[in-house]
Amino acid sequence: xxxxxxxxxxxxxxxxxxxxxxxxxxxxxxxxxxxxxxxxxxxxxxxxxxxxxxxxxxxxxxxxxxxxxxxxxxxxxxxxxxxxxxxxxxxxxxxxxxxxxxxxxxxxxxxxxxxxxxxxxxxxxxxxxxxxxxxxxxxxxxxxxxxxxxxxxxxxxxxxxxxxxxxxxxxxxxxxxxxxxxxxxxxxxxxxxxxxxxxxxxxxxxxxxxxxxxxxxxxxxxxxxxxxxxxxxxxxxxxxxxxxxxxxxxxxxxxxxxxxxxxxxxxxxxxxxxxxxxxxxxxxxxxxxxxxxxxxxxxxxxxxxxxxxxxxxxxxxxxxxxxxxxxxxxxxxxxxxxxxxxxxxxxxxxxxxxxxxxxxxxxxxxxxxxxxxxxxxxxxxxxxxxxxxxxxxxxxxxxxxxxxxxxxxxxxxxxxxxxxxxxxxxxxxxxxxxxxxxxxxxxxxxxxxxxxxxxxxxxxxxxxxxxxx
Amino acid sequence: xxxxxxxxxxxxxxxxxxxxxxxxxxxxxxxxxxxxxxxxxxxxxxxxxxxxxxxxxxxxxxxxxxxxxxxxxxxxxxxxxxxxxxxxxxxxxxxxxxxxxxxxxxxxxxxxxxxxxxxxxxxxxxxxxxxxxxxxxxxxxxxxxxxxxxxxxxxxxxxxxxxxxxxxxxxxxxxxxxxxxxxxxxxxxxxxxxxxxxxxxxxxxxxxxxxxxxxxxxxxxxxxxxxxxxxxxxxxxxxxxxxxxxxxxxxxxxxxxxxxxxxxxxxxxxxxxxxxxxxxxxxxxxxxxxxxxxxxxxxxxxxxxxxxxxxxxxxxxxxxxxxxxxxxxxxxxxxxxxxxxxxxxxxxxxxxxxxxxxxxxxxxxxxxxxxxxxxxxxxxxxxxxxxxxx
Numbered sequence: 025x026x027x028x029x030x031x032x033x034x035x036x037x038x039x040x041x042x043x044x045x046x047x048x049x050x051x052x053x054x055x056x057x058x059x060x061x062x063x064x065x066x067x068x069x070x071x072x073x074x075x076x077x078x079x080x081x082x083x084x085x086x087x088x089x090x091x092x093x094x095x096x097x098x099x100x101x102x103x104x105x106x107x108x109x110x111x112x113x114x115x116x117x118x119x120x121x122x123x124x125x126x127x128x129x130x131x132x133x134x135x136x137x138x139x140x141x142x143x144x145x146x147x148x149x150x151x152x153x154x155x156x157x158x159x160x161x162x163x164x165x166x167x168x169x170x171x172x173x174x175x176x177x178x179x180x181x182x183x184x185x186x187x188x189x190x191x192x193x194x195x196x197x198x199x200x201x202x203x204x205x206x207x208x209x210x211x212x213x214x215x216x217x218x219x220x221x222x223x224x225x226x227x228x229x230x231x232x233x234x235x236x237x238x239x240x241x242x243x244x245x246x247x248x249x250x251x252x253x254x255x256x257x258x259x260x261x262x263x264x265x266x267x268x269x270x271x272x273x274x275x276x277x278x279x280x281x282x283x284x285x286x287x288x289x290x291x292x293x294x295x296x297x298x299x300x301x302x303x304x305x306x307x308x309x310x311x312x313x314x315x316x317x318x319x320x321x322x323x324x325x326x327x328x329x330x331x332x333x334x335x336x337x338x339x340x341x342x343x344x345x346x347x348x349x350x351x352x353x354x355x356x357x358x359x360x361x362x363x364x365x366x367x368x369x370x371x372x373x374x375x376x377x378x379x380x381x382x383x384x385x386x387x388x389x390x391x392x393x394x395x396x397x398x399x400x401x402x403x404x405x406x407x408x409x410x411x412x413x414x415x416x417x418x419x420x421x422x423x424x425x426x427x428x429x430x431x432x433x434x435x436x437x438x439x440x441x442x443x444x445x446x447x448x449x450x451x452x453x454x455x456x457x458x459x460x461x462x463x464x465x466x467x468x469x470x471x472x473x474x475x476x477x478x479x480x481x482x483x484x485x486x487x488x489x490x491x492x493x
Numbered sequence: 494x495x496x497x498x499x500x501x502x503x504x505x506x507x508x509x510x511x512x513x514x515x516x517x518x519x520x521x522x523x524x525x526x527x528x529x530x531x532x533x534x535x536x537x538x539x540x541x542x543x544x545x546x547x548x549x550x551x552x553x554x555x556x557x558x559x560x561x562x563x564x565x566x567x568x569x570x571x572x573x574x575x576x577x578x579x580x581x582x583x584x585x586x587x588x589x590x591x592x593x594x595x596x597x598x599x600x601x602x603x604x605x606x607x608x609x610x611x612x613x614x615x616x617x618x619x620x621x622x623x624x625x626x627x628x629x630x631x632x633x634x635x636x637x638x639x640x641x642x643x644x645x646x647x648x649x650x651x652x653x654x655x656x657x658x659x660x661x662x663x664x665x666x667x668x669x670x671x672x673x674x675x676x677x678x679x680x681x682x683x684x685x686x687x688x689x690x691x692x693x694x695x696x697x698x699x700x701x702x703x704x705x706x707x708x709x710x711x712x713x714x715x716x717x718x719x720x721x722x723x724x725x726x727x728x729x730x731x732x733x734x735x736x737x738x739x740x741x742x743x744x745x746x747x748x749x750x751x752x753x754x755x756x757x758x759x760x761x762x763x764x765x766x767x768x769x770x771x772x773x774x775x776x777x778x779x780x781x782x783x784x785x786x787x788x789x790x791x792x793x794x795x796x797x798x799x800x801x802x803x804x805x806x807x808x809x810x811x812x813x814x815x816x817x818x819x820x821x822x823x824x825x826x827x828x829x830x831x832x833x834x835x836x837x838x839x840x841x842x843x844x845x846x847x848x849x850x851x852x853x854x855x856x857x858x859x860x861x862x863x864x865x866x867x868x869x870x871x872x873x874x875x876x877x878x879x880x881x882x883x
Contacts, residue, residue, distance in 0.1 A: 156515050316605065339535045367622030378625050401742040423644070423748050425636030426693035430628050436693065439633045451741050452546050453627040475625060483623035 026136050027178035027314060029143065030323065032072035033288040034065050034277065035166040035332035037456040038339050042311060046342030053165040053276045057340070058348040059431035059455055059473040060349065061091040062149040063099050065168035065281075067106045067472040070147045071416065072328065079107060082172075083141035084114035086132050087126035088148035088280045090197070093482045103147065105379040106472045107408035108413050114141065122195075122245075123187075124148065125169070125280035130185050130310060132173040134301065141368045143174045144374025150279025152197075153349050154204045160195070163248065164204075165276030169284035179323055180291060180300065180314040186228035189308030192216050194309075202350070213247050217305055217490050221245070222259045225301065232313060236260045239313075240298035241269045243303040247277070277342065281305075290331045296320055299413035331493040337458060348433055365479040376411070379485045381470060383448055384409035392448035415486060417444040419468045426459060442468055442488050457491040467491055496764040500591040501728040502718035503710050503881070505534020511706035511829035512675040519551045519605040520561040522707035523702060526834075527562050527601055530709040535721045538562065541711075542595040544569045547582035547602035548833035558601055566810060573805040575868025576780065577733070578602060579708065580877035586712055594713050594786075600836075602850060603707035604831035613703055614832075632692035632700055634870040639694050639749040639785040646800050651686075656803050657784035658685035661698045661826055662814050664781060667825020670777030671855045675704045675829030685784075701783040704829025708837035710844075714746050724848045729861065730767070730880035732760030740872025754793030757876035758865070762795075765861065765880040770795040774817060776846060776856045776882075778839040780867040781824040790865060791819070813854060821846065821854050833870075835876060838866035844880045 041052040047277055056065060064089055074082075085107070098114035118124040120405065125148025128451035132144040145216055149168030154161035196353055206212055216491040221244070229235065236242075242261050246252035249272055255264040269288045282455035283304040290300055294316045302312040346352040376382045376396070383394030392412045399406050419442040426436035438454035454462070455473055468488040475483045496788025507529025509522045516527075531538060545571060546558035572582040579602030585664040586600040592639055606614070613630060643653035668674040672780070699778035718725035740746040758770070767773045777796070781787035791797040796817055797805045805811060811819040822842040825835060828869050843862035845851050866877040 044630075125854055211717045363624050369621030374623050374625075378623055397742070401737065401739060423637045423641035425633045425640060426690075427628070427630070427633050427636075428690045428693065429632070430630060433756070437628060437633075439627055439637065441637060441748065447744060449741055449744050449746075450627065451627060453692075464640065483624060 025178055025181045025317070026133060026175050027173070027181035028291070029172040029174035029178050030073050030077065031171045031288050031291055032069050033332060034069035034072065034149070035329065036060055036065065036166055037335065037337050039336045039344055040161065040342065043338050043340070045340060046344055048407060049162045051162050051276065053162070053275050053481055054167060054336070056151045057193045057456060059475065059487070060151070061092060061093055061474050062091045062151055062168070062475055063102050063484070065149040065151070065166065066103050066147040066170065066474050067357040068105055069149065069168040071144070072144060072223040072358050073172055077172060081107055082109050082113060082143050082145050082309035084116070084132065084135060086116045086128040086144060086146045087120060088118040088146070089150055090119055090122065090280055091151045092119055095166045097176065101187050102379065105375055108380040108415065109231065114144070122282070123286050124281050126304040126312070128311035129171060129173070130187070130312070133182050133185070135341040136173055136175050141311060143172060144393060146149035146171045146173055148280045148284050150281055152204060152279045153202055153351070156346060156351055160204050160206060163272070165275050165278045165329055167278035167281045167285050167338070169274065169281050171284070174261060174341060177319055178317060179320040183313040183315055184228060184232050185308045185310070185312045188220055189215060189433060190210055190220055194307070210353060213251050217247055217251060217309065218254055218258070220305055220309050221255055221305055224311045225259050225303050228301070228311040228313060234313070235369055236266070239266060239301045239308065241290045241300045242266045243290050243300060243302045245283045245303060246270055248272070249301070268291040271333070274404060280370050284479060285329060291316070291320070292327055292329055294320060308482065335493040337416055339433045363476055363478060366481050366483050378485050381413065382411045382417035383414050385412040391426050392444065392446060394448050394450045412448070414444055414448060414450065415448060415472070417448070417470070419444045420469070421462070421464055421466045421468055422449070423464060424454065426464060438462065440468070453487045455487040461490070494516060497587055497591055497764070498764055499715060499727050499733050499740070501587045501712050502715045502719045502725040503728070503844055504718045504725045505530040505536065505711040506596065506709065506841045508532060508708040508838055509706055510671060510673045511704040511831060511838065513607050515607065517705065519707070520602050522605070522705065523558060523561045523601060523603045526603070526707040526709040527599065530599070530711050530871070534711040536566070536597060536711060540597045541567060543567055543589060543601045544599040544601070545574045545582040545586040545729070546570070547578035547728055547836065549575065549578055549603055550575055551603060551833065553837055556743050569836050573833070574875045574877070576770050576782065576832050577836060577866040577868040577875040577877040578833040580839070580864065581600040581733060581836070581865040581875070582877055583710060583837060583840060583879065584733060584877060587728055587731060590712055590714060596717055598712050599709060600712060600837065601707065601709040602834035605705050606703050606831055606834040607705050629870060632695050635783040635786050636692040636695045636750045637871060640790060643694065643786065645749045648803070653694060654686045655682055657683040657699055657788065657804055659806050660781070660784040660787050661685045662826040664820050664826035667813060667821050667854055668827025670830065671823050674827045675780045676823070676827040677701045690806040694782055695785065701782045701825035702827065702829040704831050706829060706831035706834045706838065708834050708841050709838055710840060726844045726847050726878065726881050726883065729882045730761035730763070730765030732757040732764070732878040733875065734760065735875050736869065736873045742872070746872055750789055750799070750833050750873060751867070751874055752792050753874035753875070753876040754867065755863070757878045758794040761863070761878035761880050767861070767880065771797070771817065773861060773876050774863050775859045775861055776818045776821055776843065777863040777865065778820055778822060778824065778842045779865040781820055781826050782830060782867070786867065787819070787824070794863070794865060813856065819854050821851065821856060836864065836866040840879060840881065847881060847883055
């Protein structure tokens with residue numbers, strides 16, 4: 025049986041909301057922090073997804089995004105390194121449409137079905153930017169999801185899938201565009217979305233000889249609430265009983281991660297035997313049918329997505345968000361000069377330390393140490409170490425300081441000395457924190473973040489943060 | 494191992510007025526400090542056989558000193574050891590004299606910080622070429638200790654801030670009386686507590702001045718010293734230690750003391766024969782880059798029992814009238830901190846005090862004075878301690 029073995033969503037901490045000055049919308053939308061992008065959010069979703077999985081059992085990593093940072097440099101390689109996956113696994117980047125995530129998903133299913141791999145991690149994330157004040161800006165949010173596609177112990181087996189494509193300009197971005205373009209709603213939504221989605225869903229149901237009544241849950245992409253109503257009416261689904269809440273007022277359209285996150289939300293609530301239909305849209309349609317298995321009862325039911333949606337900090341001012349997205353510049357104040365470009369050879373040499381966040385464990389005295397050492401700080405034995413992954417270790421705050429002078433897009437810089445459970449210590453920056461709630465001894469976890477971008481380098485590293493929710 | 498005690502004598506010193514010396518280049522300050530030292534000692538520039546110069550970033554090579562002073566074709570060594578640079582330059586020069594290789598040596602430290610355009614130290618990354626290490630400029634490095642110290646000894650934020658403020662009030666009081674100091678005005682505890690936050694919990698008045706400056710010493714053997722003056726000053730002990738990154742590698746590094754200080758102090762005490770520093774050290778000029786640093790030094794060097802510095806601060810033990818006056822010249826806080834010059838500025842103050850030339854700041858009944866220089870970040874400090882006497 026092939027399907028989803030584990031799954032997770034990721035919602036960034038910060039929100040634009042009612043109390044955000046200059047936002048002027050009742051809608052709350054999660055926004056990636058200044059140190060997040062589609063790669064870091066994909067890593068965050070994947071870490072949650074892999075919580076109970078031996079990472080050496082992963083045979084592939086497929087990543088879908090329309091906001092991947094590089095045109096030429098594989099994002100999946102950064103994600104796989106951050107996750108400390110094996111170096112002989114299959115990597116794929118999917119992009120070009122909001123279906124990139126679901127296309128990655130169907131490709132992973134096909135790969136596992138072919139026998140070429142047993143387990144493939146699929147992750148998708150987007151940080152899309154719309155013109156300030158536009159309807160599109162109010163409707164989109166940032167987020168990520170991850171699914172482990174496996175040939176055994178699946179919580180939801182895949183029963184079928186189907187796709188259609190269109191050649192259409194409805195919502196798009198050209199090379200060099202920083203913000204989304206869109207054509208008139210009545211064309212884009214009515215002629216694009218409302219024409220193709222019913223067709224694909226109907227075809228898939230017909231193929232499997234199923235009717236709308238055969239589904240407990242339906243996860244449908246929709247540009248807005250009105251079009252979701254139009255769609256469900258058209259194809260004969262009950263919007264109240266069957267259709268997954270599209271979370272327009274709390275999450276928004278999170279790009280390639282939108283439908284996958286809604287699927288996570290549906291799986292969070294599902295019971296064994298339930299059948300779920302999924303329809304995604306983006307210059308075409310990807311449709312899937314899943315059946316929930318008894319394995320779902322064994323997974324930790326953490327209400328993952330709703331918990332992350334409730335764990336939030338409302339940004340006080342829209343201008344901060346605009347600054348984070350490069351739409352405006354806020355007076356840099358006492359900022360220090362911008363960082364130098366990192367050295368590509370040094371980044372390569374230190375990729376295990378920086379990206380995988382590997383330290384070492386002394387084979388003589390057993391003490392974990394970060395960063396990796398040649399001579400043990402405790403017993404002074406030389407070159408007797410094994411790799412030791414700190415990225416998934418829980419930690420506590422030993423001491424900290426808050427730098428009100430240093431350059432950051434979210435002052436102050438909270439420098440933290442963290443002690444890892446099981447031994448080891450590191451000095452790292454604390455992110456996604458409320459400075460009123462920092463105290464010595466507080467629990468912390470590590471999170472993969474983008475430190476800065478300069479001269480074509482997006483420099484990634486790990487920070488600590490208070491656990492969410 | 495032998496000790497340096499009574500093997501090296503200082504016969505002349507010079508120190509420029511520290512500050513934002515917009516009118517002076519580093520060469521000007523090097524010349525002014527050196528010629529004051531020449532004059533003070535009575536030697537001629539041609540008498541110098543070798544020289545050591547400390548700077549962290551204002552120059553490189555021996556010619557940094559040789560060029561402005563026209564020290565022609567004598568050995569000049571440039572030393573860099575973070576904020577402990579000048580004390581280490583002095584230490585190396587002392588060993589050369591003690592070894593009998595040279596018997597008239599110039600040591601100088603100089604730094605020009607105010608041409609960088611930054612209001613603090615620029616704090617560029619130094620570790621590797623990947624720049625992933627979190628930005629940890631000096632105020633943050635020491636704020637990490639303040640946070641933990643308050644926590645460990647149960648001081649509320651307000652109690653901690655007031656305790657640290659008293660250290661700065663004392664230094665400003667002393668600095669206001671010192672014509673060569675950079676920042677010369679008295680402040681109150683309220684001024685310090687209410688100052689803008691720099692690196693929580695440290696505010697503006699918890700941080701030392703960023704200054705330009707230079708200081709110089711002429712050293713020789715005690716036998717030769719007697720030919721020049723009777724009030725020469727003897728080196729009694731030297732200690733230098735370097736941390737090996739323990740603060741970040743070892744969970745046991747507590748951030749409420751710096752082992753580098755403890756070991757550096759012990760070495761110098763052993764050389765000088767000091768058993769009970771609280772009683773035997775009569776004055777000290779220590780590395781108060783931040784108020785919390787000075788507090789930890791009181792405990793690390795054995796001036797105060799562990800965890801009891803607050804009691805000594807509250808009782809005025811470290812003021813000019815107290816049992817162990819500290820930073821009688823205003824310290825880094827007010828005299829200023831041109832990094833590579835500070836160690837020799839500290840020695841300059843103890844030298845003048847031992848000669849009874851400290852004016853209104855003069856400490857009475859002085860036998861042993863100590864200087865303490867600390868550079869780097871917790872776990873990676875270089876600590877240099879020097880004990881001087883008559």
